[in-house]
Amino acid sequence: MISANLALVKSTLPNQVSLIAVSKTFPNDAVLEAYNAGQRIFGENRVQELTEKYEALPKDIEWHLIGHLQTNKVKYIAPFVAMIHAVDSAKLLEEINKQGVKNNRRINCLLQFHIAREETKFGFSFEEAVAMLESTAFRSWDNVRICGVMGMATHTSDEAQVLAEFETLNNYFEQLKARFFTNDAEFKERSMGMSSDYPLAIKAGSTMVRIGSAIFGTR
Ligand SMILES: *Cc1c(COP(=O)(O)O)cnc(C)c1O
Numbered sequence: 489m490i491s492a493n494l495a496l497v498k499s500t501l502p503n504q505v506s507l508i509a510v511s512k513t514f515p516n517d518a519v520l521e522a523y524n525a526g527q528r529i530f531g532e533n534r535v536q537e538l539t540e541k542y543e544a545l546p547k548d549i550e551w552h553l554i555g556h557l558q559t560n561k562v563k564y565i566a567p568f569v570a571m572i573h574a575v576d577s578a579k580l581l582e583e584i585n586k587q588g589v590k591n592n593r594r595i596n597c598l599l600q601f602h603i604a605r606e607e608t609k610f611g612f613s614f615e616e617a618v619a620m621l622e623s624t625a626f627r628s629w630d631n632v633r634i635c636g637v638m639g640m641a642t643h644t645s646d647e648a649q650v651l652a653e654f655e656t657l658n659n660y661f662e663q664l665k666a667r668f669f670t671n672d673a674e675f676k677e678r679s680m681g682m683s684s685d686y687p688l689a690i691k692a693g694s695t696m697v698r699i700g701s702a703i704f705g706t707r
Contacts, residue, residue: 489705490518490521490522490525490703490704490705491521491522491524491525493702493703493704493705494509494522494525494526494527494703495525497699497702497703500687501690501697502690504695505690505694505695505696505697506529506695506696506697507527507529507696507697507699508529508530508531508552508554508679508696508697508698508699509522509527509529509530509531509699509700509703509704510533510554510698510699510700510703510704511530511531511532511541511700511704512531512532512533512534512537512555512700512707513537513707514700514704514705514707516541516544516545518704519541519545519549520545522703522704523546523549528548528549528550529549529550529552529570530549530550530551530552531551531552531553531554531573531698531700532551532552532553532554532555533553533554533555533556534555535553535557535558535561535564535565536564538551538553538565538569539564539565542568550570550571551565551568551569551570552569552570552571552572552573552698553565553569553571553572553573553574554573554574554638554679554698555574556574556576556610557572557574557575557580559579559580559583562580562583562584563590566584566587566588566590566591566593567591567593569595570596571596571597571598571635572584572595572596572597572598573598573600573638573679573698574598574600574610574611574638575597575598575599575600576599576610576611576612577612578620578623578625578626581597581620581626581629581632582625582629584597584631584632585629585630585631585632586631588631588632589631593631594630594631594632594633595631595632595633596632596633596635597632597633597634597635598634598635598636598637598638598677598679599612599617599634599637599638599664600612600637600638600639601614601617601637601638601639601657601660602639603639603640603641603653603654603656603657604639604640604641604642604643604653605642606642606643611639614660614663617660617664618664618667621664621667621668633674634669634674634675635674635675635676635677636661636675636676636677636678636679637657637660637661637664637677637678637679638677638678638679638680639653639654639657639679639680640680640682641653641654641680641685641688643684647688650685650688651688651691651692654680654681654685654688654689654691654692654693654694655692655693657678657680657692658680658692658693661678661693676695677695677696678693678694678695678696679694679695679696679697679698680692680694680696680697681694681697681698681699682697682698682699682700683699683700683701683702686699
C-alpha cells in the first residue's frame with residue numbers, strides 16, 4: 489500500500505523535484521516500508537518524534553525537520569538533522585549556528601516565509617528576512633547554510649489563490665538569490681507543496697515537496 493502510493497506520487501514528480509516523505513504520526517514500520525521501496529528522505533514536524541525515529545531507524549536516512557522549531561530544542565537535532573525547513577527568526581538561526589559550532593558541522597536551513605492568508609502560520613515577512621541577511625551578525629554565522637526558502641499556502645479549494653501564494657514564495661526566492669546568493673550554488677531550494685496542493689507548487693517552481701498523507705494514508 490505505502491510502496492504503491494510512493495511509486496504513484498514519484499511518477500508525478502519532475503526529476504528536479506525531491507520528495508520529502510512526511511512520516512509524522514506514522515509508526516517506524518511505515519517508514520521502513522517506504523525505506524525498503526527506496527525512499528531515503530523523511531520529514532517530521534516534532535523534535536521528539538524526529539529524534540526517536542532517527543535512533544530507531546537506518547542511519548542512511550536523511551531526516552528533515554519541517555515543522556516549527558523552538559530555540560531550546562535545537563540542541564536535540566543538531567548532531568544529525570539533514571535540513572531544517574522552518575527557520576522563522578534571526579534568533580532561531582543564531583541558535584542553530586551555535587549548535588552547529590558545538591557539533592562541528594554546518595547545518596542546512598531554509599527560511600520560512602509567511603505566504604498564506606491564515607494568521608496562524610509562522611514565517612518571516614520578506615522585509616524581515618532582508619534585514620537579517622543584511623546584518624553583520626548573519627555574516628558571522630558560518631555553521632549554518634541557507635539552502636533556500638519554504639512556505640505553506642492557505643488551506644483552501646481556491647486553486648488560483650494557492651498558485652499565487654506559491655508564486656509569491658518563488659518570487660521571494662528569486663529576489664533573495666539575486667541580492668544575497670548570486671554566487672552561492674547551494675541556495676537553490678523552494679520547499680513548497682503538500683499532498684493536497686503539490687501539483688500547483690510544482691507549477692510555481694517547487695524543488696522539494698513535503699508529502700505525507702498521499703503516501704502513508706490519512707492521519
Ligand atoms: C504534515 C506536514 C506536511 C505534509 O502534509 P500532508 O497533507 O500529509 O501531505 C507538509 N509540511 C508540513 C510543514 C507539515 O507539517
